Amino acid sequence: MSPLASELKACYGFVERNFNLVRRYLGWEIVFLVYNIVNALTIGFIGVTQGKEKVLYLVVGAMLWGFLSILFHEVSESVSWERWEGTIEYTFMAPVHRFTHLGGMCIYAIIYGIIRTVVLLLAVALFFNLSLQNANFPAALIILVVSSLSFIGLGLMAAILPLMSPEKGSQATHIFQAVLLLISGVYYEISVLPKWIRPLSAISPATYTLRAMRAALLEGKPLGQMKGTLLVLLVVGLMLIPLGLLVFHLAEIYAKRRGKLKRSG
Amino acid sequence: MTGEKTNLAVGASEPTAFLLLGVFKLREKKGMDLAIKCKGITKFFYETNSGGKSKGGFLPWSGRNSKLTAVDSLNLEVNRGEIFGIVGPNGSGKSTLVRLISTLLLPDRGQIEVFGLDVVKQKSQVRKLINRVSVDAAFFKKLSCWENLSYAARLYGVPIKEAKRRATEILQRFGFQEGKITQPMENLSRGMQQMVAIARAFFTSPVLLLLDEPTTGLDPKSKREVQEFILRVRESHDSTVLLTTHDMDEAEKICDRVAIIDRGRIVALDTPKNLKFMVKGESLEDVFMELTGKSWEED
Numbered sequence A: 001m002s003p004l005a006s007e008l009k010a011c012y013g014f015v016e017r018n019f020n021l022v023r024r025y026l027g028w029e030i031v032f033l034v035y036n037i038v039n040a041l042t043i044g045f046i047g048v049t050q051g052k053e054k055v056l057y058l059v060v061g062a063m064l065w066g067f068l069s070i071l072f073h074e075v076s077e078s079v080s081w082e083r084w085e086g087t088i089e090y091t092f093m094a095p096v097h098r099f100t101h102l103g104g105m106c107i108y109a110i111i112y113g114i115i116r117t118v119v120l121l122l123a124v125a126l127f128f129n130l131s132l133q134n135a136n137f138p139a140a141l142i143i144l145v146v147s148s149l150s151f152i153g154l155g156l157m158a159a160i161l162p163l164m165s166p167e168k169g170s171q172a173t174h175i176f177q178a179v180l181l182l183i184s185g186v187y188y189e190i191s192v193l194p195k196w197i198r199p200l201s202a203i204s205p206a207t208y209t210l211r212a213m214r215a216a217l218l219e220g221k222p223l224g225q226m227k228g229t230l231l232v233l234l235v236v237g238l239m240l241i242p243l244g245l246l247v248f249h250l251a252e253i254y255a256k257r258r259g260k261l262k263r264s265g
Numbered sequence B: 001m002t003g004e005k006t007n008l009a010v011g012a013s014e015p016t017a018f019l020l021l022g023v024f025k026l027r028e029k030k031g032m033d034l035a036i037k038c039k040g041i042t043k044f045f046y047e048t049n050s051g052g053k054s055k056g057g058f059l060p061w062s063g064r065n066s067k068l069t070a071v072d073s074l075n076l077e078v079n080r081g082e083i084f085g086i087v088g089p090n091g092s093g094k095s096t097l098v099r100l101i102s103t104l105l106l107p108d109r110g111q112i113e114v115f116g117l118d119v120v121k122q123k124s125q126v127r128k129l130i131n132r133v134s135v136d137a138a139f140f141k142k143l144s145c146w147e148n149l150s151y152a153a154r155l156y157g158v159p160i161k162e163a164k165r166r167a168t169e170i171l172q173r174f175g176f177q178e179g180k181i182t183q184p185m186e187n188l189s190r191g192m193q194q195m196v197a198i199a200r201a202f203f204t205s206p207v208l209l210l211l212d213e214p215t216t217g218l219d220p221k222s223k224r225e226v227q228e229f230i231l232r233v234r235e236s237h238d239s240t241v242l243l244t245t246h247d248m249d250e251a252e253k254i255c256d257r258v259a260i261i262d263r264g265r266i267v268a269l270d271t272p273k274n275l276k277f278m279v280k281g282e283s284l285e286d287v288f289m290e291l292t293g294k295s296w297e298e299d
């Protein structure tokens, strides 16, 4: 087998393994999905009292945040999950390039995120009469793809935390995700945030994604008018992914020096 | 080394290219005949003595309370085709050594070669040659036995059909009930999990097998199956086996040579027979007791 073919097979192996895991933990998957749907619905209903526009505004926020946080979460938890299962050493000594390993995790995260979001979309469409006549769907799709890059990059960077510190790393990842939710204007304009926190919003890629997505779906803005935002997202994404891979590589070396790959401690 | 040099010198005095070539071939082969070569390996760990309270540890420089030498300037050569045993008290550094060879830890000092390949600099090539069975069967608990095995097959580039054939063959030999292969791993007993772990390591046909207490937790019959299997694999597959164990009879029965390791250092290394002769003991257990088991005060 050629080296590329075997790496591709291994990459598929990671995707397949993760979907097998989804199947085996189906009960929990349903719990998360139900929670997700209910969360989006409650937030949508808050908007109902404030007019149709507002419902769409909130629902778009909930769905986009849902998708991006799945990407981030699945990639960043890949290390701590395997540590919990006890397979971390097995996976790390396999004759597979780390790039292939992480690539497989990212591909899985994207497919899984899309499935979850589509289900969410169907549920939301059942409850609300969303008016999307104005929406610019091609633009929305491009925004989604471009912003996925930066969230995968962030996920890769966060994935190293559990490599450096088995327990606290995972905790730090959750806090980071929560802060992103606060600062990125998922359900409100960032202008309502206290002044001192706003500089943080400016460096969160989610802020730009949400702004662009709403412009595309609510106002039907053409891509041309969002060039600036898209460019920022693209540049950030293209920087974060290689940076994430590099940081991961360094963290792996550190983990092997300190004996942190072990199942516990 | 000096022997090789004189060889070469003799070859040079007879200026026939043919002879020189022969000598080089011999040297090359000699290099290849070493499955593992450890030169002055040292591995430190830093222990946090926080007494349960999670203090420090997140930042690299925090919580560096005490330094522990798990493997201490260790030299070791394992020949190709050998079944090499490592025995020693708990915490003597056996698993650490296995992890160092299997590219899961980086040595602080020294160099390790697997078939002439450096485990740090040429880790990707080394990984293709090795496989490891750890004490704790490392599986996705909810995935079935077969799902775990097919994940392994994908990682090691074994075609799925072939993997299934080989795995079933190995598991059948261990007396593994066929129906269990579709059961989640968590439903299998510890011994059964260990059998699957061994099958998983064997079906990738590694040339170097690192077995860290492979028979711990197995019943006497399964234990014997595994031991016989290890012997058979060596005969039929040109594999080298490095095995750690707490079972002295096992070491005596299947290992060509045994190293006794204590506090990260090799305290004795020879064939089981010679080791017994050395301490005038009846069994390898006597050797173990004689050479390890020093009390704290003597330190």
Ligand SMILES: Nc1ncnc2c1ncn2[C@@H]1O[C@H](COP(=O)(O)OP(=O)(O)OP(=O)(O)O)[C@@H](O)[C@H]1O
Pocket: A258, A259, A260, A262, A265, B045, B046, B047, B068, B069, B070, B088, B089, B090, B091, B092, B093, B094, B095, B096, B097
């Ligand atoms: N990842 C790690 N981090 C910190 N200390 C470690 C780590 N791995 C091993 N140690 C320490 O290094 C020493 C050697 O451990 P090791 O697991 O190699 O022993 P062992 O000979 O395999 O013992 P056992 O027979 O109980 O399996 C022990 O003191 C252990 O606490």
Ligand SMILES: [Mg+2]
Pocket: B094, B095, B096, B135, B212
């Ligand atoms: Mg051990």
